[in-house]
Amino acid sequence: MLFYRSPSQISQNEFPENYVFRIGGVVVDNSLVKSKTSTNIEFEITDFNKKIIVKYQGMLPDLFREGQGVVVRGKLMNDGIFVAEEVLAKHDETYMPPEVSDSLKIDKKIVIDSSKTLYLE
Numbered sequence: 001m002l003f004y005r006s007p008s009q010i011s012q013n014e015f016p017e018n019y020v021f022r023i024g025g026v027v028v029d030n031s032l033v034k035s036k037t038s039t040n041i042e043f044e045i046t047d048f049n050k051k052i053i054v055k056y057q058g059m060l061p062d063l064f065r066e067g068q069g070v071v072v073r074g075k076l077m078n079d080g081i082f083v084a085e086e087v088l089a090k091h092d093e094t095y096m097p098p099e100v101s102d103s104l105k106i107d108k109k110i111v112i113d114s115s116k117t118l119y120l121e
Helices: 098-104 108-119
Strands: 021-027 040-046 051-057 069-076 082-089
Touching: 021 051, 051 069
Parallel strands: 051 082
Antiparallel strands: 021 040, 021 069, 040 051, 069 082
């Protein structure tokens, strides 16, 4: 069974080595770094309280955006970096999985406001 956690709920001592679980939050603006020579990707997610660095190797979903909600599945390393096996993006500009919204303790207005940056480009 996979359990969901927010960045604030994660501590380096909470999960055994190689324990696979999910974390969710909002992708931090200007945190996305893509390698120019490989499919390695790094970004941060936040619950507006704490942030965690996520490393991923592969293609991101088409709907993946900074400032948007995501759920990632993977493992927490000893250095506090989360190595993702899977990245799931939200479905539209105002959708966020209920468990993400509940754990972030944010209301729909914040989600809508955070998505406005997509339309300013």
